[in-house]
């Protein structure tokens with residue numbers, strides 16, 4: 001039997017539920033379809049569990065450093081992975097359950113649990129149900145890529161999902177992929193007590209960032225005892241007794257790394273290969289992302305794509321902003337666009353990296369006359385007082401327009417402090433506005449106006 005709704009939302013990730021809330025409040029009947037866990041990646045296998053585990057790892061690290069602060073901890077610090085995981089599960093379950101409860105209690109919302117597949121541009125099958133709507137919103141997210149590396153299927157491997165279920169500490173965790181997700185797990189497990197090696201194919205960690213950021217992070221990691229193997233050519237795996245051998249052929253060092261566990265953290269792919277997308281005639285790009293315009297409309301009238309599956313962002317805040325764009329344009333008569341969004345994100349290692357706008361390399365490639373201000377965290381009073389003087393901050397300004405182009409704060413509180421720069425960029429105010437603002441002492445953000453007062457002329 002066919003059921004017709006005013007709208008269908010596929011996926012209860014970071015855009016779908018909020019959009020469902022707005023559509024039903026506007027009087028529409030909405031079918032929300034979720035095939036697995038409410039809250040999607042962020043709540044269940046992404047942001048929430050990782051940041052909860054990062055918090056446990058940070059406590060372990062601080063406890064080990066207690067004596068540096070004049071605090072005595074009797075005996076060695078040890079980790080109860082069962083309790084660490086239980087804490088993570090509690091935080092995740094609360095978030096997931098609250099969301100599910102909200103959706104199930106929502107007036108005019110019908111929650112369907114199952115896998116949605118298009119039958120035609122405006123019809124979807126979910127189990128035995130055929131449902132139809134004039135408006136369809138796709139919010140299906142993505143999943144970890146399992147790379148086609150030789151031997152990968154001959155060894156047990158972990159992804160960002162399965163590593164969250166570990167109850168015991170890996171003796172030696174080999175992290176394949178030296179980018180955002182891999183680095184968070186690498187530092188966390190080192191702090192829990194594992195030996196950790198990061199294998200990266202490229203010449204440096206997080207290649208999307210400027211080389212000075214990669215170098216600083218590599219130094220922080222190596223000082224913590226994490227082995228970094230860059231330029232790992234032809235990564236391959238084979239079982240070796242109780243262990244897994246990962247062949248790396250690096251330019252220097254041992255050609256093989258032996259580990260007890262392997263985490264694959266080499267990227268994400270959109271969940272668009274099992275959606276029957278061809279029956280709807282929706283255009284995909286060559287990586288499988290749904291092609292959308294600046295207002296997130298697909299090539300098929302009445303179908304939108306939001307969140308990670310459209311390739312316009314890879315974060316919870318970008319998925320949520322997609323919801324705001326679509327809701328604003330559809331329900332509030334506004335004209336919001338993806339291109340109005342300023343790139344921003346955090347890398348939640350310790351110290352964290354807060355990033356906004358362009359990198360220095362991007363600014364130069366775009367032919368800006370770049371003025372740069374920078375300062376090591378050793379010259380930030382709050383960082384010194386906290387005993388965490390690692391990292392640095394830098395801000396890029398266009399010499400002609402005086403607009404801020406981008407910034408990076410790698411340092412304690414950097415993920416928070418960077419927002420004053422983001423807000424100035426969003427207001428399109430010249431850098432002098434921020435330079436002349438008095439900030440609270442002693443904070444990390446306090447030094448941002450100082451750095452802007454010490455901009456160097458363009459090189």
Ligand SMILES: Cc1cc2nc3c(=O)[nH]c(=O)nc-3n(C[C@H](O)[C@H](O)[C@H](O)COP(=O)(O)OP(=O)(O)OC[C@H]3O[C@@H](n4cnc5c(N)ncnc54)[C@H](O)[C@@H]3O)c2cc1C
Nearest residue numbers: 011013014035040041042046116140141307308314315316
């Ligand atoms: C380890 C890790 C850490 C991360 N940390 C951060 C962070 O700190 N900050 C940050 O901003 N971002 C982080 N991210 C990224 C963030 O999780 C994603 O960008 C965000 O979840 C994307 O939201 P979404 O709504 O697009 O998709 P998702 O959250 O993935 O939701 C999609 C939903 O659609 C459902 N679905 C898929 N296909 C179908 C179908 N055919 N039928 C029905 N349902 C379907 C899925 O089950 C899922 O529930 C992290 C990601 C990972 C993997």
